[in-house]
Amino acid sequence: MPKSLGKIIKEAEEKKVAIGHFNVSDTEGLWAIFNSAKGLNLPVIIGVSEGERDFIGPKQAVALVRSLREEYDYPIYINADHTYSFERIKEAVQAGFDAVIFDGAKLSLEENIRLAKKSVDYAKSVNPEILVEAELGYIGTSSKLLDEIPEGAEIEARNLVRPEQALDFVQKTGVDLLAPAVGNLHGMLKHASNPNLDILRIKKIREEAGIPLVLHGGSGISDEDFQNAVRAGISIIHVNTALRKAYREGLEKSLAEKPEELAPYRFMEGGVEGMKRVVEKHLKLFNFM
Numbered sequence: 001m002p003k004s005l006g007k008i009i010k011e012a013e014e015k016k017v018a019i020g021h022f023n024v025s026d027t028e029g030l031w032a033i034f035n036s037a038k039g040l041n042l043p044v045i046i047g048v049s050e051g052e053r054d055f056i057g058p059k060q061a062v063a064l065v066r067s068l069r070e071e072y073d074y075p076i077y078i079n080a081d082h083t084y085s086f087e088r089i090k091e092a093v094q095a096g097f098d099a100v101i102f103d104g105a106k107l108s109l110e111e112n113i114r115l116a117k118k119s120v121d122y123a124k125s126v127n128p129e130i131l132v133e134a135e136l137g138y139i140g141t142s143s144k145l146l147d148e149i150p151e152g153a154e155i156e157a158r159n160l161v162r163p164e165q166a167l168d169f170v171q172k173t174g175v176d177l178l179a180p181a182v183g184n185l186h187g188m189l190k191h192a193s194n195p196n197l198d199i200l201r202i203k204k205i206r207e208e209a210g211i212p213l214v215l216h217g218g219s220g221i222s223d224e225d226f227q228n229a230v231r232a233g234i235s236i237i238h239v240n241t242a243l244r245k246a247y248r249e250g251l252e253k254s255l256a257e258k259p260e261e262l263a264p265y266r267f268m269e270g271g272v273e274g275m276k277r278v279v280e281k282h283l284k285l286f287n288f289m
Ligand code: G3H
Pocket: 023, 047, 081, 082, 142, 143, 144, 185, 186, 187, 188, 215, 216, 217, 218, 219, 238, 239, 240, 241, 242
């Protein structure tokens, strides 16, 4: 039996590495991520946003990941990524997700705290093993290529999460995992590098908050920032845009190379290979391999 996700996160902390969290919309993505992680013998988390899980089916997404975990006796887990309402938290908890994220980053702080706590109380009452994460500080919402920094995204030092704020949030909500705004952004800038992370802030937040930290917006972050963030106390890193881009570009290449091909399992190959390369590259970085 694979260990619980909580145990896997604890082990990552002890080893000073981070677990890769990659989003999927379909089984092509799921197999690409699973095979890449398995090839490196590393645990992995599959993420599905509200839109992604609607496309697969929330219960079906859980069943697919669980079937890989059981058949291969492998540490692969599924997270209900960025969930914006308590109703959808309930749906995800009932569907059997290993972890859920209540994302109230755009709400007032009071409302974020109230709904994050409500999510924790409800989730734990149904499944004491489930992990609940919350978001503190707005970093944009879309995993896409960006022309500019999303409006309202908190990337200036004065707007980033302060360590004492993180502690207060954790104490008031009881969340298991915290994703603070530390200079990161959802999405990837088209014509420039994404902003640098505030590494010292990550370290201080981890010390003060006392729970594992999650870094969102992994696409567009430099290799150096990734590894320094892990050294500073990040335990899980989310990547989506880079994976979507590789999927689309690989698929377009396959289609162009095989204009007569009708079998999806053949013309999808380029997309799957592209995703595998992105997953492998990131997993190696997060695990200092
Ligand atoms: O939850 C998903 C991630 O935070 C993805 O961010 O699209 O910038 O890689 P990204």
